[in-house]
Amino acid sequence: MAADITFYTNPMSRGQIARWMLEEVGQPYEMIILDYGPAMKAADYLAINPMGKVPAIVHKGKVVTEAAAICAYLADAFPNAGLAPPLAERADYYRWMFFAAGPVEAAVSNKALGLSVPEGRERTIGYGSFDHMINALEQAVSGEQWICGDQFTAADVYAGSQVDWGLTFGTMPSRPAFEAYAARLRERPAYKRQKELDNALIAQMQRPA
Incomplete structure (x- = not known):
């Protein structure tokens, strides 16, 4: 095809x-x-x-x-x-995908660069503080299955990637809800295929000429 x-x-x-x-x-x-x-x-x-x-x-x-x-x-x-809920059921889908693309991405990147929000200036930046962001993200992934309940969606691919990478590289704290969510993600066949394909390419690129 x-x-x-x-x-x-x-x-x-x-x-x-x-x-x-x-x-x-x-x-x-x-x-x-x-x-x-x-x-x-x-x-x-x-x-x-x-x-x-x-x-x-x-x-x-x-x-x-x-x-x-x-x-x-x-x-x-x-x-x-x-991979998307019905239109009438997309509140959590949009909420947490955009949360991961905005506050999560910004807070994790700033922390990795050693940048911090000055005390008393939390209202001037979208995520407030790194800890506030982490607490909110934990709420999103604390269910028994996925962000949108029983349905795995694109929000889990995007927000889940943030959690997976955060735990792998130490840019997010290890919490039971994050570890359990990441474990579920890592069992998905598509996740495993992606890792196999990209890891093979990385190994090839790093091989001495």
């Missing part, structure tokens, strides 16, 4: 999130790997993503960038995969 999706990525990037979503969707895709040198800043790729970053997808001529947007787009583009 010919691929309608072109996937631009680097295995050592947030492209892992988009690949996991692609594997969940189960549609064929063409992969183009870009290095962190000239390839991402070349004119032909900047025409796709002016930020010169990965991931990006092109689906039937439509460009989507930003990992959270790619997850949401693919869930809607391929509804048979069942």
Whole structure:
């Protein structure tokens, strides 16, 4: 089957999130790997993503960038995969996907860079404080299954990637709710395929010439 999706990525990037979503969707895709040198800043790729970053997808001529947007787009583009709740039941889906893309991403990145919000200035930044963000995220994933109850969705791919990476790299505290949620995520066949594919590419890229 010919691929309608072109996937631009680097295995050592947030492209892992988009690949996991692609594997969940189960549609064929063409992969183009870009290095962190000239390839991402070349004119032909900047025409796709002016930020010169990965991931990006092109689906039937439509460009989507930003990992959270790619997850949401693919869930809607391929509804048979069942990765988005019915429209009337999307409150938690939107709430926590956007929370992960905004406050979680910002708070974790700032902490990793050694940046902190000055005392008394918490209201000037979207996540307030790292601890407030972590407590809220814990609430989102404390159920027995998924963010939207019994249905695994694109919100779990995106927010779940944040939790999975946070535990793996020590950028989030280990809490029972996070560990249990990550364990469920890691059992998904699409997650395992993504890790196998990207880890193989990473090993190949790191192999001496």
